[in-house]
Amino acid sequence: MILLLADLSEEPREFSGEEPAEMYEWVDSPMEVVHPSGAVKWRCLASMFGGRVLVRGHFDAPFAGICCRCGCDMEICISDSFDIAADTLRNDTEVDLTSELRECILLSLPSHPVCDPDCRGVCPHCGKRLADGPCGCGNDFGMLFSGMPADFPEGGADE
Ligand SMILES: [Zn+2]
Numbered sequence: 001m002i003l004l005l006a007d008l009s010e011e012p013r014e015f016s017g018e019e020p021a022e023m024y025e026w027v028d029s030p031m032e033v034v035h036p037s038g039a040v041k042w043r044c045l046a047s048m049f050g051g052r053v054l055v056r057g058h059f060d061a062p063f064a065g066i067c068c069r070c071g072c073d074m075e076i077c078i079s080d081s082f083d084i085a086a087d088t089l090r091n092d093t094e095v096d097l098t099s100e101l102r103e104c105i106l107l108s109l110p111s112h113p114v115c116d117p118d119c120r121g122v123c124p125h126c127g128k129r130l131a132d133g134p135c136g137c138g139n140d141f142g143m144l145f146s147g148m149p150a151d152f153p154e155g156g157a158d159e
């Protein structure tokens with residue numbers, strides 16, 4: 001994300017662009033369950049006050065990998081807003097905010113990404129993905145509550 005200082009003034013102006021996945025300088029490690037899978041799209045309003053560039057915008061960053069809950073292959077899009085401020089030097093003609101944008105994206109990346117916020121994970125006994133339907137091993141979660149009295153009052157503070 002490079003902005004030309006000649007394009008910037010105290011009046012905020014709209015910019016947009018794309019950065020290739022290489023912007024992350026991503027190093028695959030066994031600790032990572034997801035990796036960048038495509039270009040980052042961004043749009044922002046940028047202005048400059050006395051040599052300081054202020055940028056407020058939004059990014060969409062695609063990632064691919066494995067759901068931490070159910071283990072399926074997945075693609076997710078991390079979308080978030082960002083605020084960046086950077087100082088420029090007297091002879092600068094542009095400001096490169098790529099590394100700042102990268103930090104914003106990585107901060108927005110969940111530490112345990114899942115395919116869906118409602119992902120039901122897998123059966124702890126047989127490992128079947130519960131989104132595909134109940135497993136046949138008879139250890140479904142409902143049995144955990146089977147010891148509760150049938151007439152257990154719901155919210156019952158009516159008296
Ligand atoms: Zn999942």
Ligand SMILES: [Zn+2]
Pocket residue numbers: 123124125126127128135136137138139
């Ligand atoms: Zn099971």
